[in-house]
Amino acid sequence: MSALTELGLAEARDGLRAKTFSARELAEAHIAAVEAARPLNAFLCETPEKARAMAAESDARLARGAARPLEGLPLAIKDLFCTENVPTTAGSRILEGFTPPYESTVTAHLWRDGAVMLGKANLDEFAMGSANVTSAFGPVENPWRRRGDNRPLVPGGSSGGSAAAVAARAALGATGTDTGGSIRQPASFCGIVGLKPTYGRCSRWGTVAFASSLDQAGPMTRSVKDAAIMLQSMAGYDPKDSTSAAVPVPDFEAALSGDIRGLKIGIPREYRIDGMPQEIEAVWQRGIDWLKDAGAVPVEVSLKLTKYALPAYYIIAPAEASSNLARYDGVRFGLRVPGESLDEMYEGTRAEGFGAEVRRRILIGTYVLSAGYYDAYYLKAQRVRALIARDFDEAFKSCDVLLTPTAPSAAFAIGEKSDDPIAMYLNDVFTVGVSLAGLPAISVPAGLSGDGLPLGLQLIGRAFDEETVLRAGTAIERAADFTAEPSFIAGRA
Amino acid sequence: MSLIKGETGDWEMVIGLEVHAQVISNAKLFSGASTAFGGEPNTQVSLVDAAFPGMLPVINRHCVEQAVKSGLGINAEINLVSVFDRKNYFYADLPAGYQISQYTRPIVGKGKLVIDLPDGSAREIGITRLHLEQDAGKSLHDQHPSQTYVDLNRAGVALMEIVSEPDLRSAEEAGAYLKKLRSILRYLGTCDGNMEEGSLRCDCNVSVRKPGGALGTRCEIKNVNSIRFVMQAIEHEARRQVAVIEEGGAIKQETRLFDSGRGVTRPMRSKEEAHDYRYFPDPDLLPLELDRTWVEEVRRGLPELPDAKKARFVAQYKLSPYEAGVLADEQASADYFETAAKGRDAKLACNWVMGDLFGALNKLGLDIVRSPVKAGQLGGLIDLIADNTISGRIAKDVFQEMLASGKSAAAIVEEKGLRQVTDRGAIEQAIDAILAKEPEKIAEYRAGKDKLLGYFVGQVMKATGGKANPGLVNQLLKKKLAG
Numbered sequence: 001m002s003a004l005t006e007l008g009l010a011e012a013r014d015g016l017r018a019k020t021f022s023a024r025e026l027a028e029a030h031i032a033a034v035e036a037a038r039p040l041n042a043f044l045c046e047t048p049e050k051a052r053a054m055a056a057e058s059d060a061r062l063a064r065g066a067a068r069p070l071e072g073l074p075l076a077i078k079d080l081f082c083t084e085n086v087p088t089t090a091g092s093r094i095l096e097g098f099t100p101p102y103e104s105t106v107t108a109h110l111w112r113d114g115a116v117m118l119g120k121a122n123l124d125e126f127a128m129g130s131a132n133v134t135s136a137f138g139p140v141e142n143p144w145r146r147r148g149d150n151r152p153l154v155p156g157g158s159s160g161g162s163a164a165a166v167a168a169r170a171a172l173g174a175t176g177t178d179t180g181g182s183i184r185q186p187a188s189f190c191g192i193v194g195l196k197p198t199y200g201r202c203s204r205w206g207t208v209a210f211a212s213s214l215d216q217a218g219p220m221t222r223s224v225k226d227a228a229i230m231l232q233s234m235a236g237y238d239p240k241d242s243t244s245a246a247v248p249v250p251d252f253e254a255a256l257s258g259d260i261r262g263l264k265i266g267i268p269r270e271y272r273i274d275g276m277p278q279e280i281e282a283v284w285q286r287g288i289d290w291l292k293d294a295g296a297v298p299v300e301v302s303l304k305l306t307k308y309a310l311p312a313y314y315i316i317a318p319a320e321a322s323s324n325l326a327r328y329d330g331v332r333f334g335l336r337v338p339g340e341s342l343d344e345m346y347e348g349t350r351a352e353g354f355g356a357e358v359r360r361r362i363l364i365g366t367y368v369l370s371a372g373y374y375d376a377y378y379l380k381a382q383r384v385r386a387l388i389a390r391d392f393d394e395a396f397k398s399c400d401v402l403l404t405p406t407a408p409s410a411a412f413a414i415g416e417k418s419d420d421p422i423a424m425y426l427n428d429v430f431t432v433g434v435s436l437a438g439l440p441a442i443s444v445p446a447g448l449s450g451d452g453l454p455l456g457l458q459l460i461g462r463a464f465d466e467e468t469v470l471r472a473g474t475a476i477e478r479a480a481d482f483t484a485e486p487s488f489i490a491g492r493a
Numbered sequence: 494m495s496l497i498k499g500e501t502g503d504w505e506m507v508i509g510l511e512v513h514a515q516v517i518s519n520a521k522l523f524s525g526a527s528t529a530f531g532g533e534p535n536t537q538v539s540l541v542d543a544a545f546p547g548m549l550p551v552i553n554r555h556c557v558e559q560a561v562k563s564g565l566g567i568n569a570e571i572n573l574v575s576v577f578d579r580k581n582y583f584y585a586d587l588p589a590g591y592q593i594s595q596y597t598r599p600i601v602g603k604g605k606l607v608i609d610l611p612d613g614s615a616r617e618i619g620i621t622r623l624h625l626e627q628d629a630g631k632s633l634h635d636q637h638p639s640q641t642y643v644d645l646n647r648a649g650v651a652l653m654e655i656v657s658e659p660d661l662r663s664a665e666e667a668g669a670y671l672k673k674l675r676s677i678l679r680y681l682g683t684c685d686g687n688m689e690e691g692s693l694r695c696d697c698n699v700s701v702r703k704p705g706g707a708l709g710t711r712c713e714i715k716n717v718n719s720i721r722f723v724m725q726a727i728e729h730e731a732r733r734q735v736a737v738i739e740e741g742g743a744i745k746q747e748t749r750l751f752d753s754g755r756g757v758t759r760p761m762r763s764k765e766e767a768h769d770y771r772y773f774p775d776p777d778l779l780p781l782e783l784d785r786t787w788v789e790e791v792r793r794g795l796p797e798l799p800d801a802k803k804a805r806f807v808a809q810y811k812l813s814p815y816e817a818g819v820l821a822d823e824q825a826s827a828d829y830f831e832t833a834a835k836g837r838d839a840k841l842a843c844n845w846v847m848g849d850l851f852g853a854l855n856k857l858g859l860d861i862v863r864s865p866v867k868a869g870q871l872g873g874l875i876d877l878i879a880d881n882t883i884s885g886r887i888a889k890d891v892f893q894e895m896l897a898s899g900k901s902a903a904a905i906v907e908e909k910g911l912r913q914v915t916d917r918g919a920i921e922q923a924i925d926a927i928l929a930k931e932p933e934k935i936a937e938y939r940a941g942k943d944k945l946l947g948y949f950v951g952q953v954m955k956a957t958g959g960k961a962n963p964g965l966v967n968q969l970l971k972k973k974l975a976g
Contacts, residue, residue: 081547082547206548211776242549242551322581323773326589326590327588331643332545342585369772369773371771
């Protein structure tokens with residue numbers, strides 16, 4: 001059965017429709033793979049019974065020729081999406097035991113379209129992290145290992161469980177969320193495709209909030225085409241989310257021609273940061289050459305404020321988080337540590353319920369919003385944010401899509417950088433600017449590092465122009481012909 | 494302006510009010526949950542109100558329209574772009590840990606309203622702003638010996654915070670301001686103004702100074718819930734401040750509470766007010782943008798407001814400003830009056846509404862909309878007086894009967910045979926019968942005791958069961974007594 005888990009999402013869809021195998025068989029293969037992948041700690045909650053029931057419904061629909069777009073396709077769901085009657089933790093103690101009586105809009109779209117739920121994927125606590133080491137339920141292991149080195153590596157974060165599950169062939173695809181790089185960076189670390197759509201493309205309703213003005217759901221898959229197929233279902237205007245965009249959802253699969261002749265590819269010179277590893281530089285150059293070979297025209301562009309993106313992000317995101325996370329107070333749901341007074345209950349609950357990184361960001365966020373500091377930090381960061389968005393607007397006057405590395409390094413070992421939050425935050429250096437500007441971006445595997453780890457390239461598009469991003473992503477995917485596999489593949493002996 | 498007489502001379506009060514007015518709306522400001530008053534605890538709470546993970550606010554269009562209407566009603570600028578901010582603080586009845594409010598960019602800017610003072614004068618009071626915000630839930634401390642219960646029915650209900658300029662100079666003016674504001678909001682149908690149910694609450698900012706001098710340090714009295722208490726609280730607070738200053742002390746800027754039982758203000762515990770609210774724009778909500786033509790549409794749909802109505806009543810019906818003011822204070826009274834006065838003697842209608850009707854309703858404890866005598870029926874009674882079918886005296890009895898039975902005046906007059914006697918012959922007959930029995934009194938009258946006319950009139954009226962036309966009785970009696 002293991003062969004079924006090695007299909008792409010699109011191939012599996014075709015196989016089901018051709019009745020080569022059943023949704024039940026596909027689900028069973030994945031349920032077994034999820035079990036086999038337990039050493040990775042990629043799942044916080046497995047839902048095999050739900051998967052079987054959904055697959056049975058899919059088989060019935062396939063039999064009567066009424067297949068929905070994602071009929072019978074098993075997916076992992078980042079445990080930041082609230083799922084009705086399935087525990088949702090956001091990777092935090094404070095939500096341990098919380099079972100939402102509602103379904104997030106994005107996952108509701110997936111089930112509406114026939115997808116099958118395998119379980120909830122591990123993540124950094126409240127999506128705060130770049131290595132999936134802040135989860136209250138233990139770190140996730142990257143299925144990749146360095147050549148000649150057996151130390152477990154991080155999968156990146158915060159969507160580390162999703163990335164590891166997809167890379168290890170335990171799910172055909174997974175949902176992720178990206179606030180400053182949380183889809184793209186783990187995709188790069190695990191050698192898969194991760195797409196952060198334009199802010200507003202996917203509804204945030206029912207997704208546990210980290211930083212509301214930045215959070216955006218997106219697909220994580222093993223191919224660009226699979227990402228397009230998943231996004232098609234996830235996207236769409238939602239009147240329940242005031243920041244979701246009332247714009248039409250194009251046919252993303254139709255944008256996969258890979259024909260980029262004449263397309264102008266912007267190369268932002270400020271992304272050549274000091275101390276960037278040679279192999280990152282090299283893979284970037286290779287990407288430029290590939291696109292040129294495919295008929296695109298590289299143009300150098302300037303994103304002058306790039307160096308301010310990271311500091312601005314690490315003010316705005318914690319500020320919003322400090323307020324968004326105030327609701328975890330022990331009063332209505334989740335963990336409650338009783339106390340003699342209300343304040344004692346708050347203090348006990350939040351001290352025990354939140355991990356160190358979440359506490360750090362709440363403190364930073366509270367600080368930058370405090371009287372006397374607001375103007376110097378939060379307000380200034382918002383101004384920088386507006387200028388960064390303008391930088392991108394300017395750049396897009398001379399190009400159609402930007403090409404950059406996704407992350408400044410390949411995956412590192414669990415434990416590395418963990419005691420240095422600044423070093424950890426630097427992982428987001430190429431991704432946060434895009435988040436601040438609310439633009440769509442994809443990470444596509446482009447090659448291997450010297451010690452055999454995947455490296456991704458990021459393509460950034462204009463707002464709501466995921467189609468160009470997908471088209472250029474297809475070109476990179478074809479040229480890169482990334483066939484390397486992780487050392488751990490679920491279901492393979 | 495009323496000054497406080499202190500040991501060191503006169504003191505002037507400087508008062509500004511912050512009114513929280515609950516918006517009339519079926520649903521809450523950012524969720525679809527009901528806003529009905531008096532529901533069982535926690536039965537009118539959506540997942541948004543309870544701030545469950547991933548829940549998002551969506552602005553209620555109706556509440557926005559209500560705020561715009563209110564703004565137009567107080568002659569204020571409507572801001573076509575406004576922003577919702579989060580006011581962050583922890584409390585058990587504030588589920589999200591923040592209140593969504595408007596801080597730097599409210600929906601309504603500067604406005605004004607005119608207050609009417611008992612001496613007949615009027616004064617314009619500036620309004621700084623009106624903004625929309627959510628109410629919090631309610632903590633119930635009396636349900637359990639050691640625990641607090643929380644009722645979230647009210648959490649998320651839309652409030653308008655209406656802030657006045659520090660233009661008020663006495664407790665009386667503050668009372669007049671609240672009355673006028675409440676009257677306008679009721680006319681607009683944007684707030685029911687019911688202070689007992691908490692749909693109108695008031696924070697009072699009070700300071701004192703030597704007349705015309707520099708502003709003093711102010712204290713804020715939180716959450717006062719009746720106009721009478723507002724006036725008492727201000728009066729007490731101003732006198733307290735004068736006493737403190739005159740004793741050589743200084744006023745500390747602080748938040749105080751009004752103890753209505755003892756009629757005094759006392760400081761809130763400092764912990765209750767030591768907040769840094771960390772306001773910032775709510776990233777879950779886009780700036781609220783209004784269309785100018787829509788605002789103009791709302792403006793065109795506004796009803797006639799109390800000041801305009803009062804002026805019209807004076808001009809159109811020749812009422813005194815006082816009468817016009819009383820009638821225009823509430824839309825229902827004004828409507829009642831206009832219906833009763835339509836095509837009739839307006840002054841007479843005004844006297845009946847403000848006299849007998851208001852008196853009766855007051856005694857019965859009824860609102861004018863639930864008056865047993867409808868406006869048209871009172872008009873019918875006035876018609877019977879006007880065409881001499883009954884006298885004003887009989888009309889009072891008929892009115893009491895109308896209150897009790899709900900029947901029309903004409904039916905009661907018919908039923909009880911109260912039609913006025915205007916037949917000269919019949920009245921002369923009654924007069925002759927009385928005069929025949931009173932030769933001494935006639936002599937006294939003729940000797941100059943004019944007052945006896947009243948006695949004779951009374952006797953004739955009594956003999957006719959009050960139905961004789963009093964004018965005619967007077968006229969005929971005088972003639973006969975003259976001999």
